[in-house]
Amino acid sequence: MQSDNSGIETVFRDCLTAFPWRGQQTEEIIRLRHAISLSDCLVAHELSAGLIGFLVLERKKAYVSHLFVNPDWRLCGVGSGLLGVARDMARAPLQLDVDTQNETAVRAYKAMGWIEKVGPDPNRAGQRRLSGP
Numbered sequence: 001m002q003s004d005n006s007g008i009e010t011v012f013r014d015c016l017t018a019f020p021w022r023g024q025q026t027e028e029i030i031r032l033r034h035a036i037s038l039s040d041c042l043v044a045h046e047l048s049a050g051l052i053g054f055l056v057l058e059r060k061k062a063y064v065s066h067l068f069v070n071p072d073w074r075l076c077g078v079g080s081g082l083l084g085v086a087r088d089m090a091r092a093p094l095q096l097d098v099d100t101q102n103e104t105a106v107r108a109y110k111a112m113g114w115i116e117k118v119g120p121d122p123n124r125a126g127q128r129r130l131s132g133p
């Protein structure tokens with residue numbers, strides 16, 4: 001929904017502060033808006049806090065381009081909940097790329113049963129391809 005856009009971008013900006021290796025926030029926001037315009041966007045709301053997480057899904061490819069949870073609401077099942085809904089919508093195991101430096105996210109995905117594609121891929125320098133259960 002259009003009314004979620006500001007909450008989505010707030011969560012995204014808060015999360016990006018922990019990614020010093022990423023480029024300009026403005027470019028990341030432009031990429032996010034473009035992805036949302038072409039894809040399905042799932043959001044998680046909490047009564048007292050509003051929008052606390054979101055996921056962008058390229059449904060036909062079963063590909064997750066963005067998954068971000070407000071730092072104050074992590075380890076509460078928000079990420080796994082969004083991935084579960086996305087998995088149902090895609091009707092296929094999901095895939096995503098995670099920044100090589102983002103070891104926290106890789107730990108989370110592995111805890112959820114995701115596996116890493118073996119071998120480097122020149123098309124995705126600086127990222128690791130993971131496949132979901």
Ligand SMILES: CC(C)(COP(=O)(O)OP(=O)(O)OC[C@H]1O[C@@H](n2cnc3c(N)ncnc32)[C@H](O)[C@@H]1OP(=O)(O)O)[C@@H](O)C(=O)NCCC(=O)NCCS
Nearest residue numbers: 067068069074075076077078079080098104105107108111
């Ligand atoms: C990665 C991220 C989406 C996980 O979301 P979350 O809501 O905290 O995840 P959940 O609470 O659903 O946890 C799912 C599982 O991952 C585990 N997990 C979550 N964060 C973890 C961490 N930092 N280290 C180890 N395990 C972790 C949980 O314990 C849980 O495992 P369990 O099912 O065995 O209990 C969230 O940390 C995040 O937004 N990170 C910043 C943005 C980011 O890196 N996005 C990914 C880009 S590809």
